[in-house]
Amino acid sequence: MSARDDDIEDSSAPLIEHLAELRTRLIRSVLALFVGICVLFIPIQGDFLAEHVLRFLLVPIEDTLRALGDPAPTLQYTSPQEYLFVLFRIGMVFGFALAFPVIAHQMWRFVAPGLYKSEKSAFLPFIIASPVMFLLGAAFAHFVVTPLAMAFFLGFTDAPSLFANLLSDSVDVDPTAVVPATNEGLKITFFGKVNESLQTSLVFIMAFGLCFQLPVLLTLMGKAGLVSADGLAAVRKYAMVGILVLAALVTPPDVVTQLILFTVVYGLYEVSIILVRRVEKKREKELRAQGLWFEDDPAQGMDDDPLMREFDEDAKK
Secondary structure, eight states, rough: OOTTOOOOOOOOOOOOHHHHHHHHHHHHHHHHHHHHHHTTTTTTEEEEEEHHHHHHHHHHHHHHHHHOOOSSSEOOOOSSTTTOOOOHHHEEEEEHHHHHHHHHHHHHHHHHHGGGGHHHHHHHHHHHHHHHHHHHHHIIIIIHHHHHHHHHHHTTTTTHHHHHHHHHOOOSOOOSOOOOOOOOOOOOOOOEEEHHHHHHHHHHHHHHHHHTTTHHHHHHHHHTTSOOHHHHTHHHHHHHHHHHHHHHHHHHHHHHHHHHHHHHHHHHHHHHHHHHHHHHHHHHHHHHHOOOOOOHHHHHHHHHHHHHHHHHHHOOO
């Protein structure tokens, strides 16, 4: 493809017009985010949509407590404003998720005029792949990782002890409203806070969602020529160490969860190497078709490159 066929969409607009365009795109993005947040506070069956999302996020904790013998899993909040702030947090996170297509479109409309046509065709699929991979990572975290982590953590507590005593000793009394008497020792049981439990779920979702971006990021860097498949394969052992450190930082001190994160991210790293290699083969095929691929003498390819030749001619003027 010649430089003439791959021209940038020229714009002679001064800087102030570009800043005005940026302001317009930002305003539209903020409005989209505001609408997304408002959607989370639409009443559905007597509760806000954010409350339904909260219950969905806390399902792994509920299932784990029931598996441990708790007949009435309960979470509490200890300050008047805590529950409202939890709903606002959910509104921000999931409101952004709802508004992301609009925000991404506004970003694309601002950046696209400054890209070559070939760069547009290369960059656009990554905008689509990025949220898809994030959703896959978030789903993996919610349905696989969080239940395992909750079972690991709550397995060390005596969560069912209170309720087992209530069921056996309090026949005519509501077992969820009475604390049984004890003659010795302390009863240590789990009374989870809504805010902290939600924090655990969101950390897993964000960590795995971002880690699933690895193939998208490395493939984009490979397409830009910043990394190569051989280079990624050569630093494989260092990548393993880095992934282990990442798993230790973004997950709780749970060996099972860390091993799951390491296995998944390292698998994505290997997939990235395959994708980058395919990108390199495709680029090599295109250059060969244009007669610009010189495997034996790279310098010759630089000399015969029409873009470099045009650059040299402009430099001599």
